[in-house]
Amino acid sequence: MSYPAHGHAPRRRRGPTVLHAVTIDARNRDLYTHILPTGRRLDPVGMINGTPDFPTAVVPFAHGVAVLANGATPSQTIGLYGSDLGRYALLAVYRGKAPGKPTTSALPNGLGISETPRHPAAAGVAYRPKASAAQLAACARRTLRAQAGHASRATTIIGHGDLFQGLAAGPDDTLYAAGGVSDTVMALRRTHGRLQLVRRYTLRWQPFPAHQYPYQYQGNRDGAHLFYPDSVVVGPAGRHLYVAGLLSNSLARIDIASGHTRYAPAGSYPFAVTLADGGRRLVVSDWGGNGVTVIDRAAFRVLGQIATGPKERADRTGAGVHPTALAAVPGTPDVLAADANVDRIVxxxxxxxxxxxxxxDQPYPDAPPGSYPDGLAVDDGRLFVANAGNNDVAVFDLATGQPLGLIPTGWYPSALTTHGNTLYVVAAKGLGSGPDIHYQWVGDLMTGLVQKIPLADLPAKLARWTAMSLQNDGFSRAQRAARHARNVRTAARLRRHIRYVVFILRENKTFDEDFGQYRAARHWADPHLDLYGPRELPNLYHLAATGTLFVDFLADGEVTAQGHQWTTGASDSDFVQRTWPEYYSQRGLIGNPGWTQSLTPGRPGAHNPYAIYANLSALGHWSNPWISYPGRLYLFNDLLEHHVSFEDFGEFVSRSKIGAISADMRRHLATDFPGWDRMILDTARAQLAINWLQGHPGRLFPRFLYIWLPDDHTAGREPCYYSPDYYVANNDRGTAELIHYLSTTAQWKHMVVFLTEDDAQSGADHIDAHRTFALAAGPWVKRDHLETTAYSQVNIVKTIEAILGLPPLSQWDANAAVLSGLWADHPDFAPVPVAPMKVPVTFNAGTCPDRTLLRREAGATGHTLTARWLKTHTNTHGASLAPPDAARSYTTTSLLKVPGPEQMRQEWIAAKGRRAYERVMGYLRHYARAHHSPLGHYIASDGG
Known part of the structure; x- marks a missing residue:
């Protein structure tokens, strides 16, 4: 093997990691741009500086601002930035014990720190328990050299805490921070240029009515119930703090001096709290409640609720409007609330x-949802709205309500504030996965950004900035007209030949991980990074040779929680975006990205691969996912509404607010098809789908099939599970058997099959950490064709809609291109063959308890281990065996729920050995240095 020729495959333009304050101008603008997976362009204006991962709060403080960041990282941070946007202090909070020794360290985004101020430019923390002190010091020294010449920066380390979203400034240089899973509010004071912990205020979970969404506590019911503070505001006299509790549906009032706390009820999933009417009222936005709660501040009692969306009903089947950010209108009793899921300010x-x-809050008339307003600020008769979905700030005339223009920002602006005739904005994902010499994991792809925009510039520059924002998103009138004309032509051609669409979703692989050895891909493939090849994937390679392989295809999300939303809904909701870092870093929230999960993960019954088909009333203590749905729900809802026949094999569907799946939807669910279960193989899943299709021939054959085959996820080196090689090979075989059967049906003559992964997170890639692959197969698809156009998952959704005559679900698919360049002029109706498996059945080494072996035996025949299965499948010699217990039942803890680099490490070592893993990591470091890029640019980001 040889190294790929540098520069042959196009590298996406992405901005560098921002190590210090930079003013964007014509000379350096191109250095600070980034192209997103969807093709949208980031092009921030004003002055910018880097922040730690996923900032979600910014407040005026001293002569600048304080920024809270709460990414899926070992520590969360609060940074202090001066009027020149230079950072002069940082606080890092660890959930467990803080690092005890003064150690030079470095943020994966390139920001160097030390626990002592003697090192220059100390700016952030990334604690790696398994890394040696020498490794940490070497990383930091490289970063600190890059930042040479900047003054010392002080970093304060705190253990046994957490930070989540809420930040408020009080008198006497004091900050108050919401503590998420720690169930505390921290009082912090600036002293001698450092942030010091003054006091912790402890909060307690409060029960809420059984008739109020989400109807039961949504954390781990076997652990301590959490208030989960997520927003804080200081009372007008500086005497009290008012704190919203995400998991408690309540508001706390804390006496700052004594710590005495009272509680008042609020609505569902309180998101933000603000003062109104000259401090006489408190308003709480109810994220899951379609409205706001108004409270008399002095009496601390509820005055009533105000709906900002449709009236709350337990049987409601549409998505919620997601009230999030709040801003009081000065001199009036009015408050503005952002309905993030439907793009409006109420x-x-x-x-x-x-x-x-x-x-x-729409970028153009009648636009579908997607702006996702989730930050508000009022200043001098203007309203500023952070549009997380469109990477800009919308400006409104507050008196008339008329839009004035747009200001370009970084990726996913999550909060903003004004201070001293200046607008400050934080963007959770910054400039994307910009240059970085350090190893990255799940949160590290989303280095944050703080942005400073002088409001005095608005009269002269707002019109130009507005045009830039629209152009960056593809929203200009000319762009939309040209794209629409192309899509109409392509769709008309497709509808003449294609009537049936099959979408097959698999799990987690990068392009190079599966196709590194595919010689036909030329410079698009890197054999050094290939973990699986023709031995494990003979059918995938054959499909590429007899169909179309997309070589510049990106996943739109970073993790599984987002991936399944993008492939079914052409978007992921603000709730999913803001909460996945909490549960991926195990900070007190049960994962809730659209499907339901057990709220008692350690108990019997916690594993149920058929739970996605059951009503919550039948499941008991399972999470209620209604709040996670995007504004227009999912493809399945559109198909149902437009009377297009379909069948869903293994993917979640929307429920009513109380957790019921409608009878109409249930008729389209293959309820005997197992969802997530690592002991059930994909050949069994494929056969179940084939059996169902054989029973639905002719006119009973649905026009759309969605089929989930998840076993290429593997179980890493988990003892007693199948080896990664075997999982991948079995998934390859199951995929081929399914497509072979489809190619023998009468419908094949008018069919297209799309195959892709939900995200790209278990391997490395020499072009982009978001790059996975997509394949298209069918008579009307070009054979042995490499499609080099840059596409993403949303383009497949758009093409499905074009073929089946469905409207868009979001601004992303509304403005996406229908796939083109892959369609043949003449059909080839040859059936797709199935290559034999070359990998024998193998299992990971390790001690295998009897229950684990029983689970594996049940899974081999497509079943789960239950007391009924045990009774049916054991003879009298097994009569003394105890029923399955929780410890041996499958739970999420036996998933490979680890950061992407760790998932990659386990699969490489299990498949090729430790030396091969060390060689590929050495190659990656060489390749990254040669391209002046980060390892995180090319390597996996998540283990979900």
Whole structure:
């Protein structure tokens, strides 16, 4: 093997890691841009500086701002930035014990730190328990050299805490921070240029009514119930703190001096709290409640709720409107609330408890949802709205409600504030996965950004910035007209030949991980990074040779929680975006990205691969995912509404607010098809789908099939599970058997099959950490064709909609291109063959308890281990065996739920050995240095 020729495959333009404050101008603008997987362009204006991962709060403090970041990282941070946007202090909070020794360290995004201020430019923390002190010091020294010449920066380390979203400034240089899983609010004071912990205020979970969404506590019910503070505001006299509790549906009032705390009920999933009506009222936005709660501050009692969306009903089947950010209107009793899921700002009167007006936050008339407003600020008669979905700030005239323009920002602006005639904005994902010499994992792809925009510049620059924002997103009138014309032509051609669409989703692989040895891909493939090849994937290679392989295809999300939303809904909701870092870093939230999961993960019955088909009333203590749904729900809802026949094999569907799946939807679910279960092989899943299709011939054959084959995820080196090689080979065989059967049906003559992964996170890639692969197969698909156009998952969704005549679900598919360049002029109806498996059945080494062996035996025949299965499949010699217990039942802890680099390490060592893993890591480091890029640019990001 040889190294790929540098520069042959196009490298996406992405901005560098920002190590210090930079003013963007014509000379350096191209250095600070980034192209997102969807093709949208980032092009921030003003002054910028880097922050730790996923900032979600920014507040005025001293002569600058304080920024809270709470990514899926070992520590969460609060940074202090001066008026020049230079950072002069940082606080890092660890959930467990903080590092005890003064150790030079470095953030994976390239920001160097030390626990002592003697090192220059100390700016952030990334604690790696398994890394040696020498490795940490070497990383930091490289970063610190890059930052040479900057003054010392002080970092404070705190253990046994957490940070989540909420940050408020009080008198006497004091900050108050919401503590998430720690169930505390931290009081911090700036002293001699450092942030010091002054006090922790402890909060307690409060029960909420059984008739209030989500109807039961949504954390681990076997652990301590959490209040989960997520927003904080200081009272007008500086005497009290008011704190929203995400998991408690309540508001706390804390006496700052004594610590005495009272509680008042609020709505579902309180998101933010603000003062209104001159401090006489408190308003709480109810993320899961379609409205806001108004509270009399002095009496601390609820005055009423104001709906910002449809009336709450337990049987509601549409998505929620997601009230999030709040801003009081000065000199009035009014408050503005952002309905993030439906792109509007609702003004409400806190005295009359009525709606005053609604402002549409859309980039163009009649746009579908996707702006995702989740930050508000009012200043000098203007309203500023952070549009997380569109990477900009919308500016409104507050008196007239008319939009004035747009300001370009970084990726996913999550909060903003004004201070001293300046607008400050934080973007959770910064400039994307920019240059970085350090190893990265799940949160590290989303280095944050703080941005400073002088408001005095608006009169002269807002019109130009507005045009830039629209152009960056593809929203200009000319762009939309040209794209629409192309899509109409392509769709018309497809509808003449294609009537049936099959979408097969698999798990987690990068392009190079599976196709590194595919010689036909030329410079698009890197054999050094190939973990699986023709031995494990003979059918995948054959499909590439007889169909179309997309070689510049990107996943739109970073993790599984987002991936399944993008492939079914052409978007992921603000709730999923803001909460996945919490449960991926095990900070007190049960994963809730659209499907339901057990709230008692250690108990019998916690594993149920058929739970995705059951009503919550039948499941008991399982999470209620209604809050996670995007505004227009999913493809399945559109198919149902437009009377297009379909069948869903293994993917979640939307439920009513109380957790019920409608009877109409249930008729389209293959309820005997198992969902997530590592002991059930994909050949069994494929055969179940084939059996179902054989029973539905002719007119009973659905026009759309969605089929999930997840076993290429593997179980890493988990003892007693199948080896990674065998999982991947079995998944390859199951995929081929399914496509072979489809190619023998009468419908094949008018069919296209799309095959892709939900995300790219278990391997490395020499072009992009988001790059996976997609394949298209069918008579009307070009054979042995490499499609080099840059596409992403949303383009497949758009093409499905074009073929089946469905409207868009979001701004992303509304403005995506229908796939083109892969369609043949003449069909080839030859059936797709199935290559034999070359990998024998193998299992990971390790001690195998009897229950684990029984689970594996049940899974081999497509079953799960239950007391009924045990009774049916054991003879009298097994009568003395105890029923399956929770310790041996499958739970999420036996998933490979580890950071992407760790998943890659386990699969490489299991498949090729430790030396091969060390060789590939050495090659990756060489390749990254040669391209002046980070390892995180090319390597997996998540283990979900």
């Amino acid at each position: 003004e409400i009167d806190t005295r009359t408890l009525n709606t005053v007006r609604i402002l549409a």
